[in-house]
Amino acid sequence: MKPTADQRKAMYSQIVRSREFDDRVLELYFADKMPVFDLAKGVIPGEIHSSHGQEPCAAGTMPHLSLEDTITSNHRPHHHAICRGLDLNKLAAELMGKKTGYCAGKGGHMHIYSVEHKFSCSGIIAEGMGPAAGVALANKMRGQAGIAVSYMGEAAANQGAFHEVMNMAGIYKLPYICIIEDNNWGVSVSKKASTAIERNSERAASYGVYGEYVEDNDCDLIFEAMARCVERARSGQGASILEIQTYRLKGHMHGDQMAYVPQEEVAAMKDCVVEYRNKLITEEVLTEEKADEIVSQQKSEVDAAIQFGLDSPYPDPDDAFQNIYAGVSP
Ligand SMILES: Cc1ncc(C[n+]2csc(CCOP(=O)(O)OP(=O)(O)O)c2C)c(N)n1
Numbered sequence: 477m478k479p480t481a482d483q484r485k486a487m488y489s490q491i492v493r494s495r496e497f498d499d500r501v502l503e504l505y506f507a508d509k510m511p512v513f514d515l516a517k518g519v520i521p522g523e524i525h526s527s528h529g530q531e532p533c534a535a536g537t538m539p540h541l542s543l544e545d546t547i548t549s550n551h552r553p554h555h556h557a558i559c560r561g562l563d564l565n566k567l568a569a570e571l572m573g574k575k576t577g578y579c580a581g582k583g584g585h586m587h588i589y590s591v592e593h594k595f596s597c598s599g600i601i602a603e604g605m606g607p608a609a610g611v612a613l614a615n616k617m618r619g620q621a622g623i624a625v626s627y628m629g630e631a632a633a634n635q636g637a638f639h640e641v642m643n644m645a646g647i648y649k650l651p652y653i654c655i656i657e658d659n660n661w662g663v664s665v666s667k668k669a670s671t672a673i674e675r676n677s678e679r680a681a682s683y684g685v686y687g688e689y690v691e692d693n694d695c696d697l698i699f700e701a702m703a704r705c706v707e708r709a710r711s712g713q714g715a716s717i718l719e720i721q722t723y724r725l726k727g728h729m730h731g732d733q734m735a736y737v738p739q740e741e742v743a744a745m746k747d748c749v750v751e752y753r754n755k756l757i758t759e760e761v762l763t764e765e766k767a768d769e770i771v772s773q774q775k776s777e778v779d780a781a782i783q784f785g786l787d788s789p790y791p792d793p794d795d796a797f798q799n800i801y802a803g804v805s806p
């Protein structure tokens with residue numbers, strides 16, 4: 477199933493939106509952390525793992541998911557959250573620890589949670605697999621529609637949870653998709669040094685599930701591969717591992733200069749936003765003017781969201797006692 481022209485324009489808008497958001501966050505991140513770098517200080521406290529380069533993994537897969545479906549993400553969640561349609565204002569505010577954020581400022585960038593979007597994420601790698609597969613099992617047992625998808629990096633496939641969850645997903649033929657964004661690095665450890673086989677999608681054979689590898693960081697190819705995995709999940713054919721070759725254009729987190737990445741590897745990385753723009757213009761899906769219009773529209777929405785975050789209040793001290801237990805007010 478190939479994406480239509482409108483779907484391709486929408487995917488371009490999404491990768492631009494995500495990139496603009498991450499660029500603004502990067503700009504702001506170092507404000508007030510100097511002269512001596514202090515992680516806890518500044519407008520955006522804590523670590524930030526940006527999605528620079530990995531945007532197509534979310535933009536190409538999300539169009540197949542509805543609000544009935546459940547999504548879990550990882551420590552690098554901005555592209556997932558944005559392509560899922562989460563509110564940019566509440567997202568920006570959460571990164572800044574503000575009261576108006578998705579978790580009232582308590583979560584920060586690795587803990588964004590939206591019931592409305594059935595979206596959550598976690599700083600513990602591979603953590604999202606269990607809850608997603610659990611939702612898939614519940615939906616299946618209740619005869620309800622809705623599949624579950626977890627997004628993670630290639631290094632997370634070496635976490636024990638991967639084996640346990642994929643085995644059960646295979647046994648129960650769960651409507652579940654594990655998306656592996658292979659950027660070749662787990663912090664500063666290359667995949668070669670941590671993973672015995674070349675392709676994580678080949679592990680699917682060990683669990684009796686479907687595996688597919690997308691060789692290029694391209695929205696269209698990812699869209700087509702995800703269509704096959706989703707069709708299987710929705711029609712009772714069971715789980716999939718969808719492995720996507722992507723790139724991490726920045727360091728593991730802001731402040732990491734990537735000194736450990738070989739120069740040839742850095743030189744070979746293409747910028748997926750530029751590539752997709754050129755492709756759509758060459759194939760006459762977009763004109764230069766229309767592409768520029770999309771960029772300025774997204775830029776202004778991102779600027780407004782960042783301003784919303786900056787203008788929002790910090791939580792009150794008493795808020796520390798709110799939302800600790802579900803459904804219980806102090
Ligand atoms: C269970 C667990 N072990 C270790 C860490 C520390 N850690 C945070 S991110 C990361 C590497 C993640 O690499 P990958 O899964 O490939 O995702 P990427 O950062 O490349 O997107 C590690 C080891 C963690 N958060 N959770």
Ligand SMILES: [Mg+2]
Nearest residue numbers: 629630661662
């Ligand atoms: Mg990785």
